[in-house]
Amino acid sequence: MQHALVPILGFSAFSGTGKTTLLIRLIPILKHHDLRIGLIKHSHHExxxxxxxxxxxxxxxxxxxxxxxxxxxxxxxxxxxxxxxEPNLDTELKLLDQSGLDLILVEGFKTEQFPKIELHRSSLNKPLLYPNDQNIIAIATDTVMTLPDNLILLDINDPEMIAKFILKQMMGRL
Structure with a gap:
């Protein structure tokens, strides 16, 4: 992303997987680690x-x-x-005041090219996105699965684990 002045990380999933629910639990944990978080949410609805x-x-x-x-x-x-x-994430980033931020989290924009964590719930019977998106760096899921070596498996129900991954992978901490 040309206009991202700080690290940017997306959360990509089918509707109903719990993207917003996870972010609501994750943001306070990251804030506790002294990160100033920006958030961009894409909506397909008016x-x-x-x-x-x-x-x-x-x-x-x-x-x-x-x-x-x-x-x-x-x-x-x-x-x-x-x-x-359709809105373009890089264009929208130009409008965001990033001066006071350490990290931008993005909900949606799943076809755009930037690092993402895929959220997957087995009960929804939806296909995994990572085979068609080389920008997915981890899968947060509620099931055990075997992944390629370049992907990290995270527990979708453990926001502390996901926060530690973000702190290490995106922020170079821990």
Whole structure:
């Protein structure tokens, strides 16, 4: 990723595997190790960050292509993008203020070229992604499996184990 100024690691899986659930458990562990985490989540669904009746919504409805909301605690940028193109992760990275980050975690963007951990649950009966994605560096799963030598097997239900892998592999710690 040309515009990644800090290490970037993706979590790739079929819907319903538990990407968000794992990240919610993983982020506090990484934060405890003094990492400042950024997160980019790709959604295939329409979403609203502002709501009808709110000033930001009304300003966007009036024709503003981009609206930035700023308070003393946080900021959000709402930009309309062309519905005819899928977002490109490297392009979106240009918009992310990375100056205060140590690591960027990415949920989704599974066809993009950057290091990823594949999440796999045997109960979903979905195929593994790693045979078709050379960017997968580990598999976090709930089952025992034999993997090629270049892949690490992680327990999807053990965020501490996954955090240790990230600290060692991505951050050069431990």
């Amino acid at each position: 979403f609203q960050i502002d709501h009808p009746g709110k000033d930001s919504f009304r300003l966007r409805e009036a024709g503003a292509a981009t609206v930035m909301l700023i308070s003393s605690h946080r900021r959000a940028i709402i930009s309309e993008i062309s519905p005819t193109r």
